[in-house]
Amino acid sequence: MDKLITVSPSPHVYGDDTVKKLMYGVIYALLPAFLVSVYFFGIGALIVTAISVVSCVMFEYLIQKYMMKTEPSVSDGSAAVTGVLLAMNLPTNIPWWIIVIGALVAIGVGKMSFGGLGNNPFNPALVGRVFLFISFPVQMTSWPEPIVSRLQYTDAATGATPLGVIKEGLAAGVPMSRLAEQIPGYLDLFIGHLHGSMGEISALALLAGGIYMIARKIITWHIPVSIFCTVFLFTGILWLINPYDNADPVFHLITGGLVLGAVFMATDYATSPMTPKGMWIYGTGIGVITVAIRVYGAYPEGISFAILIMNSFVPLINKYVKPNRFGEEVKNG
Template sequence: MSKLLTISPSPHVHTSDSVNKIMYRVIFALVPALVWSVFMFGFEAVKVTFIAVAACIAFEFLIQKYIMKEIPKITDGSAALTGILLAFNVPANLPVWIIIIGALVAIGVGKLSFGGLGNNPFNPALVGRVFLLISFPVQMTSWPVTKQMVVDATTTATPLAILKEGIKNGQPVSDLLPNLPANMDLFYGNMSGSLGEISAIFLLLGFGYMLWKKVITWHIPVFILGTIFIFQGGMWLINPEKFIEPVFHLLSGGAMLGAIYMATDMVTSPMTHKGQFFYAVGIGLITVLIRNFGAYPEGISFAILIMNGFTPLLNAYIKPKRFGGKK
């Protein structure tokens, strides 16, 4: 019986792609944004990224070898990618020990506790990021000033935090605009935030590369950003003194990073384009609701994790027509 050939259900697709190629292509797509982060934050950006990547790889090796009793698969690039994405979601001045805790949660809880790559229902880097945000809110919201900012301080607030605090205190948006960076500054990354929040143009450059290499499709990023634009734009048209215009929300915070690099995770996102539509619209809508009405100025991390939980449901009930089947 052991010699019998087991064939999986059709269709059978042959491709030269592999897990390693896909992971390293995504890492390569993130290089321009990483270089810009180093330019803006200096050695701190290098330190945070190196520690996050090294810790993720180390924890994956140790857990797989000594707890799961498996051959470690640290060369496939998935642990390194998780480390880079984790680093892109935290401040450049985050203490080393907190980064290591985040890496342990991302790999140990978000990934390997479910069986490893291909089995995790939630994006591991976001699991680590949200855990750190809830556990260490002060450190996770103390953003260092960039080398290009001329301010008499060592830390500052992000544009979303400035907007959130001002509206909370009853200030109209028109009074807050002088304290907020212009959209072109947001586009080029001349602002404070995490490593992955200050480089919209370079994140889009990586997006173009991944589309070219067919690592991802355009559906999820475009549907997420389009939903944010439409819903935020509608609220802005209704009350422009309480809600800021939608382009600001697209270019600030983690909207670009989340929509392009984290919501598109093949393991945690729906398989069909129709399922991806509902998944992406859910992410965009939840992000807008949290940013405008929630306790946190940013909401895309929570939105992606929430919709990750709906992915199995979307895959189960939204399926393509079987070959030869009825419509």
């Protein structure tokens, strides 16, 4: 059958944004967080990132060439970005074969099964991460000690994430004030001196990357800001009602994968809404689900699940929240 050519309605605006350019922009934006990670986790961070990127690119190439029988497009960098993002979501002491499985699931199941770049309803890196999280819960929840385990890979000493400490503690009936002594101070949390997955530790570095991407117009501010606002408001209300059993909103903002998820994972083009209004709905949904899982759910962190759940609403949001047509009069008021 002849290939169908889809022509989108006019205006045909020409921009110089190619996929390649955008993807490399994301990679630059991830650099600060990567460097912080290398500082705290040492060789583990390097090994995990290398394995993840190489296997993602390799699987994309193999699937495109031998299963889909199309011209491989790995040079556009999207597989590499998936690889880096997947690595960012893993603890740095995770065995290599788990990373390879995660890469296969991210690229094979999360992306290529749906037809490749742009057709995937779910963020591929998150599909890989959640798959690994459910499949290998033990390995996926042992977090290496920062700094001291810089020269170790899988044999690193481990500890719990601040969110994990809080979840366990509150479940056991320990008041928040006592738990606060067991977690690092806010400054440490902000710059990234804590247990966690490779890329999520430093809110500071991630925010720097996010600002870079907004400035370069790679992403817009709506999704991250709506997620932050929702999480802040929701946890703030809970905290005001009962400060003994709830962590304060600042803690919720700077720990866990929230910043990484809000800035880098939720803003993925193919899997997020197109209009600002849609983005607000999407971001608010992610925020509410994240807090609901963190506070009421079984898992300490819920941003990955929240993003995946809201990913599935994106077609619906896009259907009902449409941009104004070019030339249409904008209603005032």
